[in-house]
Amino acid sequence: MGGEVEVVVHIDQALGISVPKLLATGSTVFDLKHQLAGDDPTGRARAEDFILAGPAGWPLDDAELITQALCEVTLQERPSEDEASAQPPPEEEAPEEEEVPQPWEAEAAAESAPEARVSALAVWEVIGGADRGGILVRS
Numbered sequence: 850m851g852g853e854v855e856v857v858v859h860i861d862q863a864l865g866i867s868v869p870k871l872l873a874t875g876s877t878v879f880d881l882k883h884q885l886a887g888d889d890p891t892g893r894a895r896a897e898d899f900i901l902a903g904p905a906g907w908p909l910d911d912a913e914l915i916t917q918a919l920c921e922v923t924l925q926e927r928p929s930e931d932e933a934s935a936q937p938p939p940e941e942e943a944p945e946e947e948e949v950p951q952p953w954e955a956e957a958a959a960e961s962a963p964e965a966r967v968s969a970l971a972v973w974e975v976i977g978g979a980d981r982g983g984i985l986v987r988s
Contacts, residue, residue: 879911
């Protein structure tokens, strides 16, 4: 049952940059990532640093077997920490954002309902602490 399977790892398809890798039959995506990490001349890359996508563009699971059907994969960029924290996890839907009324919308609403008109100006009053700049209270 021995043998090997060749996998082409596309690093940048637009520029035509790819690297062929020879793996033993029965190897997993993690084994391929480990081999890619071993090619790093700095020695700082780890298998966990790589995201490999299959032909459909979806990230591959580390335990997935490399077969003749999976002979081409694409190296994807790992999102930065800022991007990762800004995006919700894929299995959850993002909560709908609450619409915040704009000041001009509040004015238009106040004009259409004069009995509900409220002054948008804040009234501040100094109630103490004048020796230190005063204590202001909004009424």
